Structure formats: C-alpha cells, structure tokens
Amino acid sequence: MRRFVVASILLTLLIGLAGGVARAATSASPSPGAEKLVLRVGDTQEVDNLNPFIGQSSITYEIFSLNYNYLVGTAPNGDVRPEIADSWEVSDDGLTWTFKIHPGAKWQDGEPLTAKDVAFTYMYVIDNDLSAFTWNTVNMKKVVAVDDTTVVFHLSKPRADMLRTGVLIVPEHIWSKVPGDKVEKYQVKLPLVGSGPFQVTEEKKGSYWILEANKDFFLGAPTIDEVIFEQYTNQDTLAMDIKNGALDVAFPLPDAQVKALQSVPGLTAGAFDYFYFDDLCFNCYDSPNSLANPVLRDVKFRQAISWAVDKQKIVDSCWSGYATVGQSICYPDTDGAWTPTEAETFGFDLEKAKQMLEAAGYTDTNGDGVREDKQGKPIELRLWTRTESPPEQRAGKLIAGWFESIGLKIKLSVMTDGGLYDALYNYTDNGKTYAPDFDMYIWGWPGGIDPEGILDCFTTSAIEWWNDCCWSNAEYDALEKQQIQEMDWPKREEMVKRMQQIFYEEAPYVVLYYPKSLMAYNSGEWEGWVPNPAPNGMVVNSHTYDTYIALHPKAAASTSAGSSNTALIAGAVIAALAVIGIVLLLVRRRRGRAVEE
Numbered sequence: 001m002r003r004f005v006v007a008s009i010l011l012t013l014l015i016g017l018a019g020g021v022a023r024a025a026t027s028a029s030p031s032p033g034a035e036k037l038v039l040r041v042g043d044t045q046e047v048d049n050l051n052p053f054i055g056q057s058s059i060t061y062e063i064f065s066l067n068y069n070y071l072v073g074t075a076p077n078g079d080v081r082p083e084i085a086d087s088w089e090v091s092d093d094g095l096t097w098t099f100k101i102h103p104g105a106k107w108q109d110g111e112p113l114t115a116k117d118v119a120f121t122y123m124y125v126i127d128n129d130l131s132a133f134t135w136n137t138v139n140m141k142k143v144v145a146v147d148d149t150t151v152v153f154h155l156s157k158p159r160a161d162m163l164r165t166g167v168l169i170v171p172e173h174i175w176s177k178v179p180g181d182k183v184e185k186y187q188v189k190l191p192l193v194g195s196g197p198f199q200v201t202e203e204k205k206g207s208y209w210i211l212e213a214n215k216d217f218f219l220g221a222p223t224i225d226e227v228i229f230e231q232y233t234n235q236d237t238l239a240m241d242i243k244n245g246a247l248d249v250a251f252p253l254p255d256a257q258v259k260a261l262q263s264v265p266g267l268t269a270g271a272f273d274y275f276y277f278d279d280l281c282f283n284c285y286d287s288p289n290s291l292a293n294p295v296l297r298d299v300k301f302r303q304a305i306s307w308a309v310d311k312q313k314i315v316d317s318c319w320s321g322y323a324t325v326g327q328s329i330c331y332p333d334t335d336g337a338w339t340p341t342e343a344e345t346f347g348f349d350l351e352k353a354k355q356m357l358e359a360a361g362y363t364d365t366n367g368d369g370v371r372e373d374k375q376g377k378p379i380e381l382r383l384w385t386r387t388e389s390p391p392e393q394r395a396g397k398l399i400a401g402w403f404e405s406i407g408l409k410i411k412l413s414v415m416t417d418g419g420l421y422d423a424l425y426n427y428t429d430n431g432k433t434y435a436p437d438f439d440m441y442i443w444g445w446p447g448g449i450d451p452e453g454i455l456d457c458f459t460t461s462a463i464e465w466w467n468d469c470c471w472s473n474a475e476y477d478a479l480e481k482q483q484i485q486e487m488d489w490p491k492r493e494e495m496v497k498r499m500q501q502i503f504y505e506e507a508p509y510v511v512l513y514y515p516k517s518l519m520a521y522n523s524g525e526w527e528g529w530v531p532n533p534a535p536n537g538m539v540v541n542s543h544t545y546d547t548y549i550a551l552h553p554k555a556a557a558s559t560s561a562g563s564s565n566t567a568l569i570a571g572a573v574i575a576a577l578a579v580i581g582i583v584l585l586l587v588r589r590r591r592g593r594a595v596e597e
Contacts, residue, residue: 266524
C-alpha cells in the first residue's frame with residue numbers, strides 16, 4: 001500500500017509537470033512557425049461592459065481603443081494626429097469644421113467606413129443625449145456627411161478642444177438598428193464590429209477577452225495575430241505569471257515585486273508615467289433620494305475631514321514612494337494644471353480637523369468618542385476600497401484610523417469594481433429614481449492632455465454618469481460653458497484654473513496622490529514597445545493602439561524561443577513517458593499479486 005501511495009503521488013506530480021510544461025510551451029509567444037502570434041496581457045481590473053456607450057473602466061477603454069477608432073487620434077507625444085480623418089480645416093469664426101475621411105477605410109465586417117458613419121455616430125450621441133459622450137458634443141448643432149469622404153460639423157459656439165473629442169466611431173449599419181432610448185441597456189453581440197486593428201471575438205466575463213487582428217486595418221496591419229486580456233484577482237499571482245513567462249505584459253504590480261522583477265532576464269519592469277490620480281470620493285448628492293449620510297452634503301464637514309488625511313504617509317507606506325502627493329484633479333505639468341498655495345492647501349492636522357468639526361456643529365455630546373450630526377445621531381460613514389487595488393486597501397485602513405481618531409465611526413469594507421458601480425448607479429422605484437448608495441470610496445481617474453476631459457465630468461449635468469461624487473456648483477457650471485468656447489488660451493487657462501480651485505475648496509474629493517504605473521513587459525522576446533506618454537510612459541493601457549501595431553518578435557528571440565519550445569515539448573514527452581512507465585509498473589505489480597493469491 002505504501003508503494004502504491006508513493007507511486008500515486010509521483011504519478012500526480014508528473015501529470016502536473018507534463019501539463020505545466022505543455023502550458024509553458026504554448027505560452028511562449030513569439031515562436032517561429034507557430035499557428036498564431038499571441039500577446040498575453042494580464043490586468044486586475046474588470047472589463048465592465050463592451051457596449052461602447054456604457055463601458056467605463058480603464059481596461060475597457062484599452063479594448064475599445066483597439067476595436068474602434070476616433071475621428072482624430074492622439075500621438076504618444078501628446079500631439080493630435082490623423083485617424084479616421086486624414087485632414088481637417090476650420091472656418092475663420094470657428095463654427096464650421098470640415099474633416100476629410102480616409103478613403104478605403106472599412107469596418108471589420110467588410111462594409112465601407114464613410115463620412116455617413118461619422119455623422120451618424122455624433123448625431124446618435126446628440127439626439128439621444130448619451131451620457132458617456134455628451135461632453136464631447138457640447139456646442140455641436142449638426143453633423144452632416146456631404147459625401148462619402150467629407151463630414152462637416154456645424155457649431156453653435158466655438159469649441160477649444162474640437163480635435164480632442166473622444167467619441168468612438170461606430171458603424172451606422174449596425175447601431176441604427178438599436179433605438180436610442182434602448183442603447184444604454186443594449187447587450188452587444190460578438191464579434192464586436194469596429195474599424196480598429198483588433199476585434200473582440202470571444203469573452204469569458206471575469207476571466208479573459210480575446211481580440212483577433214484585423215489584417216485589413218486601414219492604418220497598417222498588426223504583426224500580432226491575437227491579443228488576450230486576462231483578468232487576475234491577485235497581484236502576486238499576476239507578478240508570478242509575468243516572471244514565469246505565462247504573460248507578456250502585467251499591470252498593476254505589487255510595489256514590493258517591482259525591484260525583484262527588474263532582475264529577471266528579458267523583462268523590463270518599473271514605475272512608468274501615467275496621467276492618473278486616486279481620490280477619496282464623498283457622496284455629495286443633495287437629494288432626499290440619496291442613501292448617503294447627509295453630513296457629507298455639508299461643505300464645512302468635508303473641509304474639516306480633509307485635514308485628517310496624511311497624503312505623504314499614504315504615498316510612503318502604501319506605494320513605497322511610487323507616487324507623488326495629489327492636490328488638483330488636473331494632472332501636474334499638463335496644460336492648465338492648478339496647484340493650491342500653501343495657505344489654500346488642506347494639510348494633515350488632526351487637531352485642526354477636530355476644531356473645524358466642533359465649529360461646524362458636529363460634537364460628541366455624550367462622551368462616547370463618536371460625534372453626532374445636527375439631529376443628534378452618531379455619525380457613521382461607510383468607507384469602501386477596491387479588491388483590485390491593494391494600495392488603495394492599505395490607504396483605506398489608514399484613512400479609517402484617522403477619521404476614527406477625530407470622532408467618526410467608520411465601517412471599512414472591500415468591494416469589487418462591479419459592486420462599486422452598482423452602488424454608484426443605484427436606482428429605486430423600478431429603476432426610475434437615482435439613489436446613489438454609498439458614503440465614501442477610494443478610486444481613481446485617468447487624465448488627458450486637454451483639461452476639458454476631466455473638468456466636464458463634475459458638472460451638474462454629469463450627475464448619474466461621470467460625476468461620481470454627485471457634486472453641484474453653479475459657478476463651476478458657468479465657467480465650464482465659458483472655457484470650452486474660449487479660443488484664446490491665456491483667457492481659457494484662467495477659467496480652467498478657477499474651476500480646479502472651486503472643486504478643491506468645496507472638497508467633494510480628496511485627491512490623494514498621482515501614482516506611477518507599476519508594470520512589467522517582455523522586452524527579451526518582443527520589440528516595438530511604444531511608451532505613452534513618451535519617453536517613460538506605459539507601453540499598454542494608454543488607450544492607444546501604437547504598441548499593438550508596432551510590436552513584433554525579436555529575430556534572435558524567435559530562434560531561442562523556438563529552441564526553448566523544442567526543449568519544453570521534449571520535456572513534456574519525457575514526462576509523459578515517465579507517467580506511462582509508472583502506470584505499467586503498477587499494473588504489472590497488481591497482476592503479480594493476483595497470481596500469488
């Protein structure tokens with residue numbers, strides 16, 4: 001029996017070895033003569049919805065940037081560049097823009113892409129007030145296709161960021177069949193038809209998304225045949241798989257793993273530039289339908305607790321220094337970025353926070369350590385962090401401790417992205433009444449070159465969509481309308497900075513930090529990685545297709561990869577033979593025992 005048990009264990013291990021070797025053999029991406037050239041991308045974020053009018057998460061937009069195209073694109077250096085439009089011109093009064101469409105462009109189902117598709121997409125957003133893109137259509141009256149290669153935009157007022165309106169162009173022959181009032185609940189069907197260099201053909205939600213190359217892409221066919229996005233629930237597993245060669249790109253990595261991965265031959269790992277900030281979001285929705293604690297509607301309460309967040313401590317202990325302290329919602333060193341003066345800055349001072357709470361009327365009358373609101377009810381706040389981000393979880397623990405030390409009762413929980421979306425977009429009365437069901441959570445935002453991309457998200461009209469803090473301010477709304485039509489940059493910059501100042505002073509967010517992107521990629525076998533922003537930006541997750549188009553196997557690596565694959569396959573065969581040998585040995589011994597009996 002002991003021999004049988006030992007042999008069984010050995011058999012199991014060898015079967016596992018054979019399977020592991022076989023998986024490693026198939027995972028070695030750039031191998032000559034392989035059936036497909038596959039790039040594997042690992043990420044911890046969830047692809048929330050493949051409907052281009054609904055999806056919100058960063059990784060979702062990475063997939064959209066491969067499956068669809070914009071009218072005008074953005075180069076890694078931040079300059080605008082042709083995409084669907086080859087060229088454009090604007091009238092002297094800034095009210096008429098004419099774009100020439102790339103001739104010969106096609107949708108992934110073979111249908112021609114024309115100016116009519118561009119006009120349809122923009123009018124579809126305008127006519128149906130599709131919240132995901134309404135900020136991109138401000139001041140647009142009519143979009144008309146003059147012919148198959150010419151589309152004209154007629155504006156009611158000039159638009160300063162006209163060449164940076166990020167509307168994904170969709171095919172009219174598919175989306176015209178979807179009623180506008182149904183689009184935000186419409187479930188797309190695969191394959192997802194766009195015009196980009198790759199097409200989503202398969203998904204297993206919560207697990208993987210497969211994109212196949214569009215070899216007829218009008219801006220140049222990619223060398224890669226297939227991209228697989230794999231969702232991970234654990235950053236350490238993600239780091240292990242990039243180290244072992246099961247992935248070609250991995251992000252975000254645990255900060256503790258970055259230095260270790262830098263020593264792995266063939267990997268480039270580090271902290272890369274990223275237009276992004278993480279924030280502590282307060283539910284400011286001023287409505288009886290809000291399910292948040294009403295104290296968060298009081299600007300004095302929000303200002304007071306903003307003094308109870310030690311941002312530098314969070315950067316040092318939660319990010320190991322791979323971040324800088326945050327202040328404004330516009331990323332530093334971008335056009336129009338504003339920074340508070342020393343006198344304006346919310347610093348870290350727990351005593352000051354207590355004094356401000358006392359002055360605002362939030363006191364602890366019974367001495368139990370928990371302050372009461374103005375109705376005499378103990379203040380209890382829910383604070384949520386995300387399962388997808390260990391640094392945010394660590395930051396949440398610190399913030400919960402600081403808030404409790406100033407007399408607030410905090411219920412700290414870890415939520416999935418999907419759970420947070422459900423709470424943010426919560427509706428009652430059979431879906432008729434918006435009722436955001438959260439108090440505070442930590443999440444983040446990607447930024448962009450033009451400040452409009454983030455500033456418009458916090459207008460009153462953006463509540464129920466991008467405006468997750470549900471904050472409203474009349475001066476901010478008025479400035480938003482003025483700055484977007486101001487073509488004189490110094491005048492526009494003044495308004496843009498004032499908007500950031502208002503947002504900061506009213507504290508619907510505490511902008512915590514600007515993190516680096518902790519990423520590793522296979523530079524030993526692949527070449528053509530394109531950093532965005534240049535020169536030290538991320539090579540993927542920048543919402544552009546540059547890396548995916550330029551990437552190809554290194555010649556030397558292909559040979560070594562082929563040899564490696566041969567050795568791996570040989571190892572798999574040896575392991576399989578060993579398994580067969582053990583099985584035969586066991587059978588023979590059992591037969592011998594049977595004869596003796």
